[in-house]
Amino acid sequence: MSNFRLKVFHSVASHLNFTQAAEELFITQPAVTKNIKELETELNARLFDRIKGKVYLTEAGEILLDYTKQIFELDRKLTYQLSSLSDKYSGQLRLGASTTIGQYILPAVLARFNQEYPDIHITLINDNTKKIEALLAAKEIDMGLVEGKSKNSQLKYTPFIKDEIVAIAHTSKPLSEKDEITLDELRSIPVVLREQGSGSLDVIVDKLHEHNISLRDLNIVMHLGSTEGIKSYLRYSDTLGLISINAISKELKNGEYKIIDITDFEVVRTFDFVQLHGQQQSLSDLFMDFASKTITRSNSL
Structure with a gap:
């Protein structure tokens, strides 16, 4: 349901790069530029500055980025709530996993989850624990799977x-x-x-x-x-x-x-699932429950 121009803006704002946004959205770079110009005209505000070949968010761009994060989060929650009424789940789930979990634990779980819920589109970012926690705190991902002893007070940890x-x-x-x-x-x-x-x-x-x-x-x-x-x-x-x-x-x-x-x-x-405190039920909870049951079954064989 999200406005496509907002998706284009969010991608450019996340990467600060028009070419990477085009690759992520599977459109041409001129199409990215066209959507940004149309959005700037619609909002009567310049969203990006280009200085010495680099892209920077303007103050208006910073404000819009904050709102797009909220809009997309509400969109994901709406999709989840409507899907749960029919037990046919769909939508996008953005996961982040620390390197060990992402490489050696998750691939089998993700393959089985995709078979069970083919209408849920998953993206996965692999990085170290501190970077995954930072992405979650910034709402760039919906849930993380991390390792390590340090705990961020902004986040809720559930043993995996x-x-x-x-x-x-x-x-x-x-x-x-x-x-x-x-x-x-x-x-x-x-x-x-x-x-x-x-x-x-x-x-x-x-x-x-x-x-x-x-x-x-x-x-x-x-x-x-x-x-x-x-x-x-x-x-x-x-x-x-x-x-x-x-x-x-x-x-x-x-x-x-x-x-x-x-x-x-x-x-x-312990490897932990990590979520933002106060996060309402979503596809993250569905995946967390599925992953835990999948690992338990695998260990019992």
Whole structure:
């Protein structure tokens, strides 16, 4: 039901880029420009400034962006409420997931959800926990799935599944000959970790603090922005990686990597659904219930 010109404006305002908006909306860039000009004429206000090749929102644009977010949120709620009357759900659900969840947990859930609810269009953004929480607070997504210990007071967290961070080495490297190491030994062994802002790093730091150890005490050779990056790095280096067991299960089964136990150091965490406080029932709740039941059934098999 939303005005298409408002959708065009919202896309340009979100990306601050006319070309990216055209790609997102599957229209030409001249069509984007035409819709923005028509909207500016209709509202009698300039919405964007173009300075040295960059696009900026004007004060009027900032005001309109805030209202478009509210309009689209009401539109999604209306679609959900009408769909629930007939038990035939439709609409758009914007999800955000931290990297580990988005890569290793959600794909199977999303495939089954699409089979069950083909009229619900889902978009998924993968990023680290802090960025997903920021997108949710800004109402750029409807629900997040995150990892980590830090909690944002603006947001409501609902437990999803348990996970464990484990130390791994590639089986072609000398480190894989070890079955267990102590925390003292960990201080000197080369380690590669996720980047600042990732939930995985947050829980590792929190657990290390319980043992009076900081990241500065470790021999960190590199921080990488993805779990796949860590796994690839370990193929070429005699180094430990600390990652989610959910991210390495297939490689453990085929013998490519080995878990190295760390004495008295167990890093267990919870993956959480995260929503804005006071959010009314929506497609987010439908997905949350479906995902929880799907994972429970999978774990019982």
